[in-house]
Amino acid sequence: MKEARWYERLDEEEIRCNLCPHSCLITAGQTGICQARENQEGRLVSKTYGQVSAVAVDPIEKKPLFHFYPGSEILSLGTVGCNLRCQFCQNYHIAHNQEAETRRLEPEEIVTLVKKHNSIGAAYTYSEPLIWYEYILDTAQLIHQTGLKNVLVTNGLINPEPLAGLLSYIDGLNIDLKAFSEEFYRDICQGYLEPVKESIRLANQEALVEVTTLLIPGLNDSREEIEELTAWLADINPDIPLHFTRYFPKYKLQAEQTSMETLLQAKEIAEEKLNFVYLGNVREPEYSNTYCYECGQLLIKRSWSQPEIYLQDDICPECGAEINILLAD
Incomplete structure (x- = not known):
């Protein structure tokens, strides 16, 4: 420890x-x-330092990160525990199970694994990585020194000062914005909305940020809430990609699954203010494609295989619009 x-x-x-x-x-x-x-005995210790519950090499699109080196692979790892209690938790078997099996991996071993698999870097994900703060900081510093990338897939519930200390070594984030109401955060997640909003603001100043919202029927999918969420996000940066993902009953929450109609309505609302809006957990691959927000040109076609990329650098080849995307050399 x-x-x-x-x-x-x-x-x-x-x-x-x-x-x-x-x-x-x-x-x-x-x-x-x-x-x-x-x-x-009067010292706060990290019980999970070096304790890894899951490790795998994933396509970056699974994070989901669509504008961060599309088509690349990244070493993903996580631990156990979480500082939220979401009733719909997708990874409850490790987030809320202290008996989950782990294995010890030192930060130096993660660097070795990243290089062995020729991945672009490390993604801290699965459970909530921010409670793994000390381990991520030590590992991310080593990854950063090698010139490789660090990614956080997080709920964003952290105080500003610790987050600032970590962001120096983080290149990309997907931040889970559970809803846009304090009531939802309090009653469904046992957390707070405003600190997550502040994390998104701060992270956007230092790294490439994408945001994910799981739409749950009757709880966070109203037109008014989606309008407020997207207007707020657009005020920070209309180029931030927003992923609306489909809810399926899981863990303690047994609401009906999100309808395609609800997802398409949310996408339509969001696209009034945001340049890049995607749908997740749906069968139709076209809702994962990237199109130019100015002329509608297909820029990245995503399916179950390797994405097809039709742009060079970050410029639309059709109209010259600048696209908020990081591409491999």
């Missing part, structure tokens, strides 16, 4: 963790909400 960053000792028994907005007060022998940070 490694001593954690971002905490303060209040007395001999109690510690306050300052990593995320929960600001957990942790007594001796106890953990915070994330179950990954524990008070051991």
Whole structure:
């Protein structure tokens, strides 16, 4: 175990963790909400440092990241634990199961694996990576030194100062914006909306950011909420790609699955203000394609195989519009 960053000792028994907005007060022998940070005799330690629950080489599109080196592969790894309690959790078997099997991998071993698989870098994903802060920081620094890339797939629930300390080494992020209401975050996820919004703002200043929202019927899919979400995101940067993904019943939430009609309506609303809107968890591959926002030219065709890329650099070959995308050399 490694001593954690971002905490303060209040007395001999109690510690306050300052990593995320929960600001957990942790007594001796106890953990915070994330179950990954524990008070051991007045020191906050990272219980999961180096403990990897899953590791795989994935297409970058699975993150999903559509504008970050499309067609490349990245080494993906995760641990156990999470600082949210989403009733619809897609990875509950590792996010909320402290008995999940893990294996020890030091940061140097991750660098070796990245190089062995000829991937563009490492993606910290599966469970919530931000509660793995110390391990990601150490690993990301080593990856960065080699000239390779670091990606975060995260819920964005972190305080600004710790996030700023990590962003120096992060090249791309997909941030999960669960909904655009505090009530949803409080009642369905046991979290907070405003800190996630701040994370998106900060990350957009330092790296390529994409945002994902899982649309759940009757909970976060109203026209008014989607209009508010997309207007807010467009005010930061209309070039931020937004992924609306289809909900299927899972874990504790058993709502009906999202209809295609709802997804298409959300896409239509979002495209009034955003330049790149995608649909996920659907059969139709055309909703994963990238089109020029100015002339409609097909720029990247995505299917179950390697994407077909029809642009060079970041310029539309048809009209010359600048596209917010990073391409391999």
